[in-house]
Amino acid sequence: MFIRSPATESEFEAYYALRWKILREPWNQPPGSEKDEFEGEAIHLAAWDDQGTIIGVGRLHRVVHNYGQIRYMAVDPVQRGQGVGRAILQELEVKAIELGILEITLYAREDAVRFYRENGYQVLRASHTLFGVIPHFEMRKRLL
Numbered sequence: 001m002f003i004r005s006p007a008t009e010s011e012f013e014a015y016y017a018l019r020w021k022i023l024r025e026p027w028n029q030p031p032g033s034e035k036d037e038f039e040g041e042a043i044h045l046a047a048w049d050d051q052g053t054i055i056g057v058g059r060l061h062r063v064v065h066n067y068g069q070i071r072y073m074a075v076d077p078v079q080r081g082q083g084v085g086r087a088i089l090q091e092l093e094v095k096a097i098e099l100g101i102l103e104i105t106l107y108a109r110e111d112a113v114r115f116y117r118e119n120g121y122q123v124l125r126a127s128h129t130l131f132g133v134i135p136h137f138e139m140r141k142r143l144l
Contacts (some may be wrong), residue, residue: 001047001048001049001050001055001083001084001087002048003045003046003047003048003087003088003091004045004046004048005043005044005045005046006044006046006054011046011054014046014053014054015044015046015054015057016034016035018046018054018055018056018057018074019034019057019072019074020033020034022074022075022076022077023072023074027130027131027133027134029131034072036071038059038061039059041061041062042059042060042061043059043060043061043092043095043099044057044058044059045057045058045059045060045091045092045095046058047075047079047087047088049079055075055076055078055079055084056073056074056075056076056079056084056085056087057072057073057074057088058070058071058072058073058074058085058088058089058092059071059072059073059092060092060095060101060104062101066100066101066103067101067103067104067105068096068099068101068104068105069104069105069106070089070092070104070106071106071107073085073089073106073112085115086115086119089119090119092104093141093143096143097143097144101143102142102143102144103140103141103142103143104121104140104141104143105138105139105140106121106138106139106140107127107128107136107137107138108121108136108137109130109134109135109136110134110135110136110137113137117139119141120141121139121140121141122139122140122141123137123138123139124137124138124139124140125137125138
């Protein structure tokens with residue numbers, strides 16, 4: 001496995017396809033709903049297996065000054081529990097530090113809170129409920 005940004009149009013298509021398949025399709029959300037207004041300024045990372053297939057994705061964007069937000073973390077269900085998400089998260093944090101971002105906020109789905117806690121994030125509060133059925137929690141981590 002290796003982590004890097006998608007570089008070609010076809011790699012970005014695969015990147016967004018995995019995001020949609022895991023984070024939107026199960027709730028009958030249309031293709032395109034896996035994107036937002038920050039795509040052009042964000043750092044996009046993907047985990048690739050030895051065959052060149054994307055098996056996980058994640059994104060970082062600057063909110064203001066030295067604060068960033070991680071969004072759209074998703075790992076192929078077959079690959080979960082093998083360190084894919086952790087590797088993406090750690091690389092996003094490295095990129096954040098390189099950009100001078102000192103604190104990261106994210107909104108974790110209830111079933112991902114444990115993962116983020118294990119990686120140093122603290123729950124601040126219960127947040128929104130996505131699609132009326134997926135509770136989220138605001139989490140934060142101070143870098144450095």
